[in-house]
Amino acid sequence: MPSPFLNRRTLLATGGATLATGATGLLTPAMAQDVAPTASMRGGANNYRPGAPIVERIGGGGFWMSGTVRRAGDGAPLEGQRIQIWAHTTEGHERDWHSHGATLTDANGEFRLEMPQIVPAFGQPHGHLAYDSEDYETVFLRPVMSSASDTSLEAHFVLKPA
């Protein structure tokens, strides 16, 4: 069984990040002004239903979607931002209303929402997240789980003022 912490995806991501920051010396406090905004992912907006309500959790829970929301440029955490989440889960298809829900970021710009277990659909186990409010430009993300048996998934937003 592959270790949940070390696989090709995480290795590439951390290795790449280490090279990009440490090796190039780009990440110095003086240059932290330059956090680039997150671009929407292909297919991220598929089956989006605008205006999903803020919920305690989606359905019965058991799976955690989490992440951060920061401001482009200085990278400051953004509090109170509404993130909408949906996926094909053990409780419904992406298009079902009850598969959709939203949550708000805390003072550290972090969000965390419990939802039913995501199951593979259309060939990949994946989730959808949207930032679609007024203050910043809209971003749709579509993170993929490295394994269908994962019980959590992360997605990070860097938003550009609208």
Add this chain to the structure above:
Amino acid sequence: MPLLRATLIWAATALVLAVPLVAAALSPLLEWRQPVYIAAGFAGVTGMALLLIQPLLIAGLLPGLDPLQERRIHRWTGAALVLSVILHVAGLWLTSPPDVIDALLFTSPTPFTPWGVIAMWALFATAILAVIRRRLRLRWRTWRIAHTALALVIVTGSVVHAILITGTMETVSKITLCTLTLALTLRVAFDPGTLKRLRRAR
């Protein structure tokens, strides 16, 4: 051909075709899918199974069939393939229209999608070519080259498409079916013996 050998070949073929379907029918993913989505998936799995029959017939590996029967079954299997792909795409469209639009426009985020879409267009082109072949008065050689080239695109595209998908197909039976299909297709495409055989049966 001795009866035992013939029986074994037919039994092995039936097994290779049936096991992926049975294994997919036992997939835990089905529990969380609606009937249309399940049907769409099975249309795809059926298509993958039908794909293996085509080179088997052309290589003359299925015992007890004469060349005329082989070609007739090849045609009907081809028609069934077209139908299975149409049902596959239509079922996926009903399940999630935006994902299928992305697929058809080659803007899908999933790496297996373009392989399937290219295989689909190659299959449709093959079917159209087979239907209008006589009207076009294609020379046998031209037809054979065009059909073989398209078949290679269909099989390669479908096999990569299927292998890269995390879906209802069970891994071992999927890879077995795909490997056999690819190997047999390469054989009938490039083996001089098969070419001679087809020339005789023309």
